[in-house]
Amino acid sequence: MNIVSRASGRAVWVAIRAMAVLTVLLGVGYPLAITGIGQLAFPSQANGSGRYGPDGRLVGSALLGQAFADAEGNPLPEYFQPRPSAAGGGYDAAASSGSNHGPENEELIAAIQRRRAQVAAFNGVPGDAVPADAVTASGSGLDPHISPAYARLQVDRVAAARHLRAEDVRALVESRIQPRDLGYLGEPRVNVVELNLALDDLDRRS
Amino acid sequence: MGWLLAAAALVTVAALLGVVYRPLGEYMAWVYTSPRDWAVERVLYRLVGVDPRGGQSWRAYLRAVLAFSAVGLVALYLLQRLQHRLPYSLGLAAPSPDLSFNTAASFVANTNWQSYAPERTVGYPVQMAGLGVQNFLSAAVGMAVAIALVRGFAHRRSGTIGNFWTDLVRGTVRILLPAAALCSVVLLAGGVVQNFAGFTHVTDLAGGGQSIPGGPVASQEAIKMLGTNGGGFFNANSAHPFENPSPWTNLFEIFLLLVIPFALPRTFGSIVRDHRLGYAILAAMAVLFVLSFTLMTAFEFAGGGTAPTLAGGAMEGKEQRFGVVGSTLFATATTGTSGGAANSTHGSYTALGGLVAMLNMLLGEVSPGGVGAGLYTILVMAIIAVFLTGLLLGRAPTVLGKRVGVREIKLASLFILVMPTLALVGMAVSLAVPAVHEQIVNDSMGNPGAHGVSEVMYAFISAAINNGSSFAGLNADTPWLNTTLGVTILLGRFVPIALVLALAGSLAAQDRIPATSLALPVHRPQFVGLLVGIIIFVSLPTFFPILTLGPLAEGLR
Numbered sequence: 001m002n003i004v005s006r007a008s009g010r011a012v013w014v015a016i017r018a019m020a021v022l023t024v025l026l027g028v029g030y031p032l033a034i035t036g037i038g039q040l041a042f043p044s045q046a047n048g049s050g051r052y053g054p055d056g057r058l059v060g061s062a063l064l065g066q067a068f069a070d071a072e073g074n075p076l077p078e079y080f081q082p083r084p085s086a087a088g089g090g091y092d093a094a095a096s097s098g099s100n101h102g103p104e105n106e107e108l109i110a111a112i113q114r115r116r117a118q119v120a121a122f123n124g125v126p127g128d129a130v131p132a133d134a135v136t137a138s139g140s141g142l143d144p145h146i147s148p149a150y151a152r153l154q155v156d157r158v159a160a161a162r163h164l165r166a167e168d169v170r171a172l173v174e175s176r177i178q179p180r181d182l183g184y185l186g187e188p189r190v191n192v193v194e195l196n197l198a199l200d201d202l203d204r205r206s
Numbered sequence: 207m208g209w210l211l212a213a214a215a216l217v218t219v220a221a222l223l224g225v226v227y228r229p230l231g232e233y234m235a236w237v238y239t240s241p242r243d244w245a246v247e248r249v250l251y252r253l254v255g256v257d258p259r260g261g262q263s264w265r266a267y268l269r270a271v272l273a274f275s276a277v278g279l280v281a282l283y284l285l286q287r288l289q290h291r292l293p294y295s296l297g298l299a300a301p302s303p304d305l306s307f308n309t310a311a312s313f314v315a316n317t318n319w320q321s322y323a324p325e326r327t328v329g330y331p332v333q334m335a336g337l338g339v340q341n342f343l344s345a346a347v348g349m350a351v352a353i354a355l356v357r358g359f360a361h362r363r364s365g366t367i368g369n370f371w372t373d374l375v376r377g378t379v380r381i382l383l384p385a386a387a388l389c390s391v392v393l394l395a396g397g398v399v400q401n402f403a404g405f406t407h408v409t410d411l412a413g414g415g416q417s418i419p420g421g422p423v424a425s426q427e428a429i430k431m432l433g434t435n436g437g438g439f440f441n442a443n444s445a446h447p448f449e450n451p452s453p454w455t456n457l458f459e460i461f462l463l464l465v466i467p468f469a470l471p472r473t474f475g476s477i478v479r480d481h482r483l484g485y486a487i488l489a490a491m492a493v494l495f496v497l498s499f500t501l502m503t504a505f506e507f508a509g510g511g512t513a514p515t516l517a518g519g520a521m522e523g524k525e526q527r528f529g530v531v532g533s534t535l536f537a538t539a540t541t542g543t544s545g546g547a548a549n550s551t552h553g554s555y556t557a558l559g560g561l562v563a564m565l566n567m568l569l570g571e572v573s574p575g576g577v578g579a580g581l582y583t584i585l586v587m588a589i590i591a592v593f594l595t596g597l598l599l600g601r602a603p604t605v606l607g608k609r610v611g612v613r614e615i616k617l618a619s620l621f622i623l624v625m626p627t628l629a630l631v632g633m634a635v636s637l638a639v640p641a642v643h644e645q646i647v648n649d650s651m652g653n654p655g656a657h658g659v660s661e662v663m664y665a666f667i668s669a670a671i672n673n674g675s676s677f678a679g680l681n682a683d684t685p686w687l688n689t690t691l692g693v694t695i696l697l698g699r700f701v702p703i704a705l706v707l708a709l710a711g712s713l714a715a716q717d718r719i720p721a722t723s724l725a726l727p728v729h730r731p732q733f734v735g736l737l738v739g740i741i742i743f744v745s746l747p748t749f750f751p752i753l754t755l756g757p758l759a760e761g762l763r
Binding site for chain 1: 254270272277338391402414418422521524
């Protein structure tokens with residue numbers, strides 16, 4: 001028994017030393033080195049792919065969706081609308097989350113029906129023209145993308161709200177559609193943050 | 207069109223894995239058998255105070271594994287409890303004692319179950335020096351144990367199965383650290399963030415406010431996937447655009463999850479100098495993977511259930527950039543390994559799609575399993591398959607010249623009982639004890655009815671098999687669930703490891719019996735089929751009754 005406990009005691013002492021040494025290597029040295037590489041080689045990405053307004057002010061990240069809504073949470077007709085979001089009060093980047101509602105959840109079922117009616121009325125289209133991504137919350141709650149179908153559906157409303165020609169807005173949307181990566185990975189998509197930035201720009205120039 | 211895209215994505219992952227299978231497998235075999243130490247390793251051995259040449263008996267090896275993991279558990283617990291005193295903690299308080307225990311157990315056991323939302327709970331020191339470190343070390347421990355079992359097959363009449371400290375250091379220094387560094391840079395290029403900026407407050411386009419998070423994410427993300435850990439830097443895990451910005455980074459992360467577990471059968475073949483069983487194991491892993499990916503994708507394409515039907519597609523909890531295929535391929539990879547990362551919320555999948563994720567874990571995580579854990583689990587399954595056929599056909603049950611005797615089959619049988627026992631007991635107690643049941647139904651379940659039962663079920667299966675993914679509607683940050691899931695995780699990790707090391711010791715002590723015509727060939731397609739069958743029949747009947755209460759009740763109504 002004495003031999004066993006002495007061997008165990010020695011193993012624990014070695015383990016403590018190993019943990020300390022490896023923590024310095026893996027927990028301090030490694031992340032600091034990667035941070036150095038990131039800041040030198042990929043400063044834009046490493047710092048969050050920031051996007052800037054015309055005055056040079058940081059207005060968000062190209063990777064994180066935003067709520068294009070007024071203070072009461074009503075959608076602004078002059079901006080393309082993103083997907084519903086379950087992150088905090090909606091697109092709260094400090095509280096990423098999906099709804100985690102199951103397929104038979106009553107709340108989710110009611111929400112989908114409500115959203116479909118709202119999107120249809122807001123854009124003046126029939127309910128069955130509203131695509132799935134427009135009525136479902138993403139896993140992160142920060143999805144910056146919508147489907148090309150949902151973007152096209154919003155063109156007339158946005159053009160009317162901004163007194164722009166629908167063809168110009170439609171052309172902008174079409175130019176902003178990202179195809180699948182390598183032609184087959186993921187889904188075609190439109191980045192709502194970048195689209196709305198470009199839209200503000202178009203508005204200013206016309 | 208959907209199926210074409212699914213096939214193309216699957217073929218791409220398979221091709222990438224195929225390219226690295228041999229070089230990586232051979233490299234890892236060399237890492238664990240090379241007689242030479244690197245200079246940096248000699249420095250580490252001196253600092254730690256071990257002799258890298260000393261072989262260990264299985265008991266000494268186990269003692270070292272347990273001591274190292276216990277120290278890791280205590281260190282990670284204390285680091286969290288002292289969080290409020292550490293710099294760069296973003297002003298966050300220390301997590302509660304039961305949450306800190308749960309997190310420490312979970313990360314030390316390569317599970318990475320998270321009862322908390324990281325961006326509001328852990329600051330940078332805990333992420334880097336605590337969770338990130340265990341992402342490396344828990345993976346290195348899993349690989350070490352698998353290699354020890356492989357040595358059991360390779361050694362003849364030997365009292366030792368290698369040296370844990372050497373395996374730990376080499377796995378870290380020669381495999382995980384360089385691979386993680388390389389992959390971090392790829393992720394950085396793809397848009398994953400890496401800074402110490404904390405939250406940046408901006409006025410967004412519509413005039414509202416947004417707090418953009420920062421953090422050393424890329425360095426963590428790479429090892430989180432490579433080590434099949436799965437603990438997200440953010441609450442949304444790999445669904446978060448800062449962890450997984452695009453479809454190609456998504457494919458890259460899936461590849462990272464699978465690359466070490468799928469290459470380890472080559473390492474096995476190389477060390478035992480017989481590649482045939484390695485190929486059979488690889489084939490069984492691949493069959494199960496393709497089967498479950500096909501099933502899950504079919505269920506998500508079909509979009510059954512009330513909400514997906516109303517929405518016109520199963521897009522709740524899925525990101526537009528990934529779509530259904532990018533989500534199900536990730537979900538198959540993360541539940542087929544011990545990954546537990548998620549790029550979509552499994553709890554919002556169709557009932558039957560979510561069931562497939564559960565089944566992947568129930569099969570013991572062998573398609574292809576966690577780093578190391580996948581290989582040792584499927585080797586145990588192979589031993590059971592050989593023994594059963596030996597009984598059926600009257601053949602001598604031997605694997606690679608090692609006899610499967612009473613002691614070996616006892617250890618293997620105990621091994622396969624651990625996960626079901628832990629998962630079912632934890633679930634039963636949580637749902638049957640009145641006070642606990644009430645608390646879980648009222649405070650924890652995020653969905654009513656059968657789906658709420660599925661949430662509890664998924665949690666205990668995920669903990670017992672060390673996966674770490676969840677039906678995240680469940681609020682698991684309660685003293686009861688933090689404690690029971692934490693204990694389940696620890697037992698689910700270290701009891702099987704003890705049994706595997708005992709098995710390694712008993713195999714290493716045997717001489718190798720020369721191959722005879724009486725031995726069962728363990729490399730033909732028949733054996734692959736048998737192995738797949740055994741893997742399925744060992745676990746499914748055990749869990750069928752409770753599956754009817756959760757996902758089947760929901761999906762077949």
